[in-house]
Amino acid sequence: MSKRSGDRSKLPATGYSVRKLVVLALLFAMAIALGMFENILPPLPAPVPLRYGLSNIAVMYALFFLGLPSAYTIAILKGIFAVMTRGLIAGLTSLSGGLISVTCMYMLKRLTGDRVSYSILGVSGAVSHNLGQYLLIILLDYLRIPVLAFLPLLLFTGIVTGLLSSALLRAALPALKRWRYFSDRI
Amino acid sequence: MKIGGICTLMNKMQDNSASKQAKRIFMRPTDLLIVGLLLLFALVLHLWGRQQDDAAVKKAEIYCDNNLIAVIALTEGKERFLSFPECPEIVFYQSERGTIAFRESSCPDKVCIKSGELYRVNDWAACLPNRVLLKIVGSADDIDSDLPDLIA
Numbered sequence: 001m002s003k004r005s006g007d008r009s010k011l012p013a014t015g016y017s018v019r020k021l022v023v024l025a026l027l028f029a030m031a032i033a034l035g036m037f038e039n040i041l042p043p044l045p046a047p048v049p050l051r052y053g054l055s056n057i058a059v060m061y062a063l064f065f066l067g068l069p070s071a072y073t074i075a076i077l078k079g080i081f082a083v084m085t086r087g088l089i090a091g092l093t094s095l096s097g098g099l100i101s102v103t104c105m106y107m108l109k110r111l112t113g114d115r116v117s118y119s120i121l122g123v124s125g126a127v128s129h130n131l132g133q134y135l136l137i138i139l140l141d142y143l144r145i146p147v148l149a150f151l152p153l154l155l156f157t158g159i160v161t162g163l164l165s166s167a168l169l170r171a172a173l174p175a176l177k178r179w180r181y182f183s184d185r186i
Numbered sequence: 187m188k189i190g191g192i193c194t195l196m197n198k199m200q201d202n203s204a205s206k207q208a209k210r211i212f213m214r215p216t217d218l219l220i221v222g223l224l225l226l227f228a229l230v231l232h233l234w235g236r237q238q239d240d241a242a243v244k245k246a247e248i249y250c251d252n253n254l255i256a257v258i259a260l261t262e263g264k265e266r267f268l269s270f271p272e273c274p275e276i277v278f279y280q281s282e283r284g285t286i287a288f289r290e291s292s293c294p295d296k297v298c299i300k301s302g303e304l305y306r307v308n309d310w311a312a313c314l315p316n317r318v319l320l321k322i323v324g325s326a327d328d329i330d331s332d333l334p335d336l337i338a
Contacts, residue, residue, distance in 0.1 A: 047301040047311040064210075089314070119213040123221060143317050144252050148235055149308050155228035159221060170212045
């Protein structure tokens with residue numbers, strides 16, 4: 001017994017237990033399912049493809065309850081999945097938006113001493129996601145969309161979709177609390 | 187009052203756990219103020235862009251791969267379909283009401299076509315997969331409206 005525990009202590013400290021890995025996989029599956037569900041919803045009235053960002057629920061959830069590395073992992077996996085299914089540019093914009101969104105939400109969480117509300121985190125995450133995507137399009141010089149015409153649209157859709165995803169996350173929390181893994185943490 | 191009620195309802199959904207995560211609430215009154223200010227900022231930017239709508243002449247600029255390939259005067263009474271060799275997958279439609287729109291595109295989602303007809307200064311639509319941007323600009327001067335590639 002002591003030998004087994006001794007062996008276990010020699011395992012690399014990756015920070016990922018099997019349980020955490022499974023929960024991450026479930027969250028990633030949830031993000032993909034929500035992304036697919038978005039495709040059957042009516043499109044947002046915008047001159048460029050804008051999405052509802054429902055898969056951001058999984059990222060927010062990972063950030064709140066699993067930590068920053070897990071949230072980044074979900075964002076990166078989402079980007080890779082978007083590259084495979086929607087092409088390189090869509091994947092890169094998803095990746096840049098996701099990474100900036102997680103960073104922004106984490107900074108806000110830290111700066112407010114973890115007292116920030118769900119709605120503000122959701123709105124800041126969605127707006128920064130949109131801005132991150134736009135920033136990548138500018139950096140790659142992919143398409144010179146006029147910033148003054150695009151910014152109001154990004155802000156407005158970010159606010160609406162951020163409030164929506166944070167409300168859905170808040171509503172889903174009691175159900176997700178039944179998961180044993182989270183019962184100790186929520 | 188109604189919005190305040192929704193906030194209260196969402197806040198009540200939280201459990202009484204003593205942990206820090208459970209203390210997080212859905213929305214505070216100050217959050218409403220922040221969201222309202224952001225919305226106001228977006229509205230001001232939008233209205234600022236709309237200020238130039240009284241331009242004497244409206245032109246449609248078409249960019250492909252970030253290069254300006256055509257400038258079209260949106261004069262009323264002309265109806266035509268336009269295509270350009272730089273972006274052959276796209277067909278534009280100029281209506282006799284002085285509007286212009288994406289009519290055909292090879293992109294999968296057709297968001298550019300769904301953007302509809304553009305006619306106000308600073309209106310714009312883009313086809314991201316084909317890297318094509320269509321935007322309306324205003325000008326005090328008249329312009330030449332020589333149009334290449336009239337296909338219908």
